[in-house]
Amino acid sequence: MTSTDPHPVADRASRIRTFHPRRGRMSGRQTDALDRLWPTYGLDIADLDGPFDPAALFGRRARLVLEIGSGMGDATAVMAAADPDRDYLAVEVHTPGIANLLDLVHRQGLSNVRVALGDALDLVRALPEASLDAVHVFFPDPWPKSRHHKRRIIQPVHVALLRSRLAPGGTLHCATDWAEYAGSMRATLTADPELVDVHGGFAPRPAHRPVTKFERRALTAGRDVFDLVFLKAGAPY
Incomplete structure (x- = not known):
């Protein structure tokens, strides 16, 4: 596998994390879901050692959507249910969120969802190039302090890695409720030579992205929500 990432997998421990490790208190339902369903639907990214074939995880070969930071999983479950021809691989570090999504997957009979625990960028590094149909980065940690x-x-550097795993014509869709981060996102994505801005700026709110409790709290607090939708240059496969 050819990688655009300048850091080999062996350097994981020295990388700067883009997330806060989180466990949190779980309900009895969530604990039960994690215990019962993780062996069937879960993936521990720390266990990956070398290239990773998503078809082995899903039991089929289909277009793949990577959800980075799926939160409690409500939006992922809604999108996957409405889009059965694509597979959804949701990455999260918040244990109650992972357990909640596993429960939703089981109760709704979603065969096209798998849930990964750990650093999404380590997972992306293990994926083959041009293996993703879409990458969703919805409401990532804004890390508001300049330092x-x-x-x-x-x-x-992360956008270049994500883009390398997108197939030609694939979508990189980001959303944030932090105006300063939104501007930084737009500048970074626009500067990538192989990404095309679909809307020439911030996108109208896509109907396919469900409104989550997190987003409703942001709107209640008076913060605007910004969507950015970019395509990888080239004709779709």
Whole structure:
């Protein structure tokens, strides 16, 4: 596998994290879901050692959507249910969120969802190039303090890695409720030579992205929500 990432997998421990490790208190339902369903639907990214074939995880070969930071999983479950021809691989570090999504997957009978625990960028590094139909980065940690901006996931080196895993014509869709981060995202994505801005700026709110509790709290607090939709240059496969 050819990689655009300048850091080999062996350097994981020295990388700057783009997320806060989180466990949190789980309900009895969530604990039960994690215990029962993780062996069937879960993937521990720390266990990956070398290239990773998503078809082995899903039991089929289909177009793949990567959800980075799926939160409690409500939006992922809604999108996957409405889009059965594509597979959804949701990455999260918040244990209650992982357990909640596993429960939703089971209760709704969603065969096209798998849930990964760990650093999404390590997972992306293990994926083959041009293997993703879409990458969703919805409401990532804004790391608002200037000294922490280096931890943001949407920065040039990470965007180049994500773009390399998109198939030609694939979509990179970001959303944030932090205006300063939105401007930084737009500048970073626009500067990538192989990404095309679909809307020539911030996108109208896409109907396919469900409104989550997190987004409603942001709107209630008076913060605007910004969507950015970019395509990888080239004709779709």
